[in-house]
Amino acid sequence: MTNSAAGEGTIASLFGDSSLTEAERAIAEMRAGRPVILAQAGRLFLVASAEFADAGRLAALNELTGGALQLVLTPARLRALGRPEWAQPMAIPASELASARVQALIAQDMSGLAGNGLDEDLVEPDQSAAAALQLATLALMLPAVLMGPLAPAALTLPALTVRAEAITGFGEDRATRVEIVSRAPVPLLTARNCEFVVFRGGEGMREQVAVIVGTPDPARPVLVRLHSACLTGDLFGSLRCDCGDQLRTTVASMAKAGGGVLLYLDQEGRGNGIANKMRAYRLQSDGLDTYEADETLGFDLDGRRFDFAAAMLRQLGFERVVLMTNNPEKIAALTRAGLQVSGVERAHGRRGDDNIRYLAAKRDRAGHFLDLDALDHHAPTSCG
Numbered sequence: 001m002t003n004s005a006a007g008e009g010t011i012a013s014l015f016g017d018s019s020l021t022e023a024e025r026a027i028a029e030m031r032a033g034r035p036v037i038l039a040q041a042g043r044l045f046l047v048a049s050a051e052f053a054d055a056g057r058l059a060a061l062n063e064l065t066g067g068a069l070q071l072v073l074t075p076a077r078l079r080a081l082g083r084p085e086w087a088q089p090m091a092i093p094a095s096e097l098a099s100a101r102v103q104a105l106i107a108q109d110m111s112g113l114a115g116n117g118l119d120e121d122l123v124e125p126d127q128s129a130a131a132a133l134q135l136a137t138l139a140l141m142l143p144a145v146l147m148g149p150l151a152p153a154a155l156t157l158p159a160l161t162v163r164a165e166a167i168t169g170f171g172e173d174r175a176t177r178v179e180i181v182s183r184a185p186v187p188l189l190t191a192r193n194c195e196f197v198v199f200r201g202g203e204g205m206r207e208q209v210a211v212i213v214g215t216p217d218p219a220r221p222v223l224v225r226l227h228s229a230c231l232t233g234d235l236f237g238s239l240r241c242d243c244g245d246q247l248r249t250t251v252a253s254m255a256k257a258g259g260g261v262l263l264y265l266d267q268e269g270r271g272n273g274i275a276n277k278m279r280a281y282r283l284q285s286d287g288l289d290t291y292e293a294d295e296t297l298g299f300d301l302d303g304r305r306f307d308f309a310a311a312m313l314r315q316l317g318f319e320r321v322v323l324m325t326n327n328p329e330k331i332a333a334l335t336r337a338g339l340q341v342s343g344v345e346r347a348h349g350r351r352g353d354d355n356i357r358y359l360a361a362k363r364d365r366a367g368h369f370l371d372l373d374a375l376d377h378h379a380p381t382s383c384g
């Protein structure tokens with residue numbers, strides 16, 4: 001049962017914190033492609049994901065914002081377009097929205113623009129631009145929005161209104177609130193004695209799974225892996241990354257050691273979602289590395305947070321861990337969250353022609369501890 005300041009049995013306990021409710025509803029609207037109204041300091045702005053903007057929608061949005069519609073881009077996207085001087089979001093003004101180049105940007109035609117530079121004038125975006133971009137990111141959309149001040153005639157729109165503070169505070173408020181909703185034993189090929197514990201909550205109210213392997217002893221540091229979901233690697237054995245290997249070898253090591261906990265985190269594509277990961281893969285086929293591709297889409301180096309993973313471990317009774325990872329940020333995040341990381345074990349995958357660039361980029365750009373020469377090679381495939 002969740003706790004509520006209003007107590008059980010009251011109406012407030014049914015609806016919970018109004019800021020959270022507001023933000024969660026706005027995320028759902030954004031995912032469905034409907035514009036929302038952002039309210040900040042007494043001003044109202046209409047905001048829509050740039051993903052859905054065809055010519056008709058663009059014209060309608062421009063009308064509803066009194067001809068003051070802007071395309072707002074993140075600093076990461078601006079860097080990728082050759083404008084590294086901006087550390088904050090900047091906007092392309094309404095007057096430029098009709099240009100073919102900007103139309104391509106709105107249509108998210110990365111291929112034509114990456115590396116070509118952006119010559120258009122940039123202007124300071126509307127006051128709520130950062131919250132608008134955050135909303136798009138929380139909704140797993142591309143971080144690019146169309147927005148402008150709501151024209152007085154548009155005040156009767158059937159759009160959801162959300163306060164900018166509800167969005168900007170959402171991550172902090174929501175992220176570490178997770179609760180166990182179900183659990184059951186699931187025997188695995190590599191580890192017969194496993195229990196799957198399903199949590200719900202965190203950013204986006206997703207389901208997060210803890211796999212308790214064997215019988216880890218909470219009185220001693222416990223082997224732990226935080227594993228971000230990777231549909232392609234974990235399930236299909238994609239050769240582009242090392243995730244599937246890491247998933248299976250860490251579970252096997254835990255079983256061999258007598259116990260451990262693997263957290264399977266709903267953070268596909270480093271938290272950007274599977275759609276954005278495939279966009280990034282497309283750009284990688286055109287020659288970019290994994291981080292350059294994310295930057296071209298508008299994402300920073302790595303947007304994942306792991307504080308809710310610490311909350312999951314705590315609820316399971318584990319405070320001291322030996323972390324199986326090559327990623328220094330995972331160690332730092334658990335330590336920041338107050339867990340004791342008593343040791344680190346490397347999580348080895350295999351290397352091959354298809355993932356060597358990915359592994360090297362993780363080592364060189366994100367500081368992962370990876371000795372590529374020490375990794376096993378993928379065996380040659382028999383077909384395909």
Ligand SMILES: Nc1nc2c(ncn2[C@@H]2O[C@H](COP(=O)(O)OP(=O)(O)OP(=O)(O)O)[C@@H](O)[C@H]2O)c(=O)[nH]1
Nearest residue numbers: 227228229230241267268269270280290325326327
């Ligand atoms: N955005 C994006 N995500 C990717 C790409 N390739 C793999 N991923 C995702 O990267 C994440 C990798 O997760 P993990 O293996 O837990 O993390 P890691 O940061 O590599 O750290 P360790 O494996 O613990 O060393 C998964 O969510 C993958 O889906 C890519 O090219 N772009």
Ligand SMILES: [Zn+2]
Nearest residue numbers: 230233241243
């Ligand atoms: Zn992967």
